[in-house]
Amino acid sequence: MNFNIEKIRDDFPILKEQVYGKPLVYLDNGATTHKPQVVIDTVKEIYEKQNSSIHRGIHYLSEKMTEDYEEARDTARKFINALSTTEIIFTHGATSAINAVAFSFGEKFVKEGDEVLISEMEHHSNIVPWQMLCERKHAHLKVIPFNDNGELDMDAYKEMLTGKTRIVAVNHASNSLGTVNPVKEITRLAHEKNIPVLIDGAQIVQHGEVDVRDIDCDFFVFSGHKVFGPTGIGVLYGKEKLLEEIPPYQGGGDMVDCVTMGKTTYNELPFKFEAGTTNYTGAIGLAKALDYVSGLGISNIVAYEQQLTEYAAEKLAAIDGLKIFGNAGKRISVFSFHLADIHPYDAGMVLDKMGIAVRTGTHCTQPVMDHYDISGTIRASMVLYNTKEEIDLLVSALERVRKMFSK
Amino acid sequence: MNFNIEKIRDDFPILKEQVYGKPLVYLDNGATTHKPQVVIDTVKEIYEKQNSSIHRGIHYLSEKMTEDYEEARDTARKFINALSTTEIIFTHGATSAINAVAFSFGEKFVKEGDEVLISEMEHHSNIVPWQMLCERKHAHLKVIPFNDNGELDMDAYKEMLTGKTRIVAVNHASNSLGTVNPVKEITRLAHEKNIPVLIDGAQIVQHGEVDVRDIDCDFFVFSGHKVFGPTGIGVLYGKEKLLEEIPPYQGGGDMVDCVTMGKTTYNELPFKFEAGTTNYTGAIGLAKALDYVSGLGISNIVAYEQQLTEYAAEKLAAIDGLKIFGNAGKRISVFSFHLADIHPYDAGMVLDKMGIAVRTGTHCTQPVMDHYDISGTIRASMVLYNTKEEIDLLVSALERVRKMFSK
């Protein structure tokens, strides 16, 4: 395997930081990932050398920014293997992308009595927008259950696809269980009944290959900050035909072709969905991050992370009294667990003082917590720059935590 | 006057750039402003040293980011003199802030047959969201006209405030006419009839003092990138009582308190309106920009820009065949004009090659163009780092352009 982890860690300046005088062991990548120097420098250089509002500008800086922005769109397109840049919309993150679809698709296609199908393991960002839609339209939210291993109940799913189902929205990978869902199969089954599918890819793009044409999903969303890019940027992929059919989400500059007080005609795709001054710095920074990931080689990353995941699973399971929630056959390097009967918040606070950054709580997946009847978990989430040594540090820290609380 | 323009220009690295081998004369500040080094360095440092997802994190980096983010909120609060940080919501820009109000306020308060009152000189971002709302709710959009000087017709306004008016939305300063509107009076008159008022402050914060409590407006919005801050960030101010009353705009992580599939309760203000991972880097960068502006002294900036505005007005008016659109008594340093019968696009393209960045077209204010029955203008827009020398360069370039096209 061609994966020089030392060199990679060198690319991320923050990994050299210390907290409380201890080296930072950052295992909160499910929340957000760090940025390689090349992304940071790109953002800096834009502000120092070429900052300018894009589209419709006729001067040099504006031209240059526009070109770079549209090139970033093409980079995002290639990264998820979309057909055309008209299908790539820059949003502010996964959340704003899902909200855009829930609103725009909902306005056009969801009526009273209709059903929207999500799963029990969704992030709040893929629950609440649909709840809001269903409330507005008097539609019903249906929920695909998962088993105790954290795997979707595909039989239940099949039965829940009815003539009333208007859209299916599920995550590609779960941010609290680590499960990788069979999104291709999920899409195929929905398409058999002509039901479109939105895939929440917030937890997959940083871990592996995504091919929206292979999945054949109708919408796909992800956040830039979770894939080593800047904050405040995300991507909404939509099939052109659907994007053409649904109304725009927000109104504002750039998304209109012609405005009169009586009637407004909308700009063509993808601009129709990009109202106002976009976060062009974010988009170009994100493209650099995607280039960085591609440069390392997706298959290298997948192979490396698989080793890491297996190592973590084994080491964590060996800790006395540690219980992992989510043991799906296919998983990403995200582990939610309890340590004996220690409250996750207690454990997290102590781990922090040891320099180990984990997240505790519900991870914005309250229904997952309800499934297991727990109030929260400790979550360690790894990406390509994490190491076996860091897992060892986590494990020995957990041992120490257990002792502290058993006195 | 205490205003060291050389030193200030030094703070903005991009101002030293050349285009086509000529020094950049950037007069497109109405579209976006450049960033002082301190803002650029802040963004860089966050990514290099403390990047982490905010709120609910228990580890060091997350704590630190959360603190800085909430401090940024307080900086924004102070900048516009809001009462409490619960009234300051970080959005992605002015456009997303207006869309949020149009949706959330509209859901709660706008019904069939109601009226929404905007003006003829609004930016598309303060037109289209209201059009979309009116279409959805079968309400009516009413438009306050302006006279040929570019001043709102206040008598017409008074008559248009009726028992059916649900909200008034006007800009503080116009991005194409330069007009500064009497927002305090506009608000007072609306409040006499208990009608709330949204002020689009996108073109005022970079030019002078804003005091939302003095204006007494109910909502106030602005974009970070137009006030020397990063891209992808903006502010929505709303009076607490109103923000409490209206439903949230987007659903997602952080904006909910408790989520079950049956019922979701929303987090308290301001978080209720900040769904998903926010652009914390943008917010903290914006706070630095606001600190920078405050540090120069608002009254110094106002005094300096007034000189600049007067100088520009005089010099431009002296050009043979130049016609300015918008001659309001109170104005910002934004000038829209025609040069003889030269097409604005032609003029803009040639100015560009002389190193002078202006904008041409409708400036996202098509109704303003329709008012004068023109298809666009050339627009030069100045901020605190522009100089009289730059205006002289613009003037001589315009002279040259006129000659080129009169052959």
Added chain:
Amino acid sequence: MSIKAIQDEIIEEFSMFEDWLDKYDYLIELGNELPEIDPGQKSDENLISGCQSKVWLDAEYKEGKVWFQADSDAIIVRGIVALLIKVLNGQPPKEIIDNDLHFIDEIGLKQNLSPTRSNGLVAMVKKMKLYAIAYQAKEG
């Protein structure tokens, strides 16, 4: 002892710890020692729900003084709860209203009382003050 004096005592106590883990060891000890409150007092009414942990708070007013009883599902939070009770218990309402709890800052627990932590503690401190205000109002 005055609220100020108790706070000073706690600050002194904490100044002896060499490192964070010793502090937490101590907070765990305090948490373990804090008497559990009655199951009956763990009512919805007394519950202060945070996303990270839960806190229950009950109060009584006797002979011009306020007495608190509190609990949490997380031990370290219980430890902090124990400190807060130690400082405020048996004090007259006016004292509780007027004194600020600077010890929290000084012993390095400020983060635990940040409004975004969502562990129930900020809300608990607020509620303690509210009880004091209510009791004072009753006195007239």
Added chain:
Amino acid sequence: MSIKAIQDEIIEEFSMFEDWLDKYDYLIELGNELPEIDPGQKSDENLISGCQSKVWLDAEYKEGKVWFQADSDAIIVRGIVALLIKVLNGQPPKEIIDNDLHFIDEIGLKQNLSPTRSNGLVAMVKKMKLYAIAYQAKEG
């Protein structure tokens, strides 16, 4: 002359200009020289509306060759229109379809034909090709 040859000629012409303003002077000249099209041809049907400037395009098919007539409200755009017509006029549909217009890039006008410029030119080139495709289809 072939499309390629005409393009080469234009590239050579433009290579003589020392600076941007000279190029624009020349485009203005070309723009001024381009015959205005009939008011009747300035129909909504022939209009290609951009936000920055308007372009009108009409086409005719005669004896196996395509003839374009076009106009714009901006002079520099007219100049570019004149160049496009010079290159494509009187060519058989197949030639118009098969040749790409690399001269635009080489004489430095690429920006003017970027899809985000919104000056009507990209849409005009697209429409010119579409006319050619339609005429070719008619031939069978």
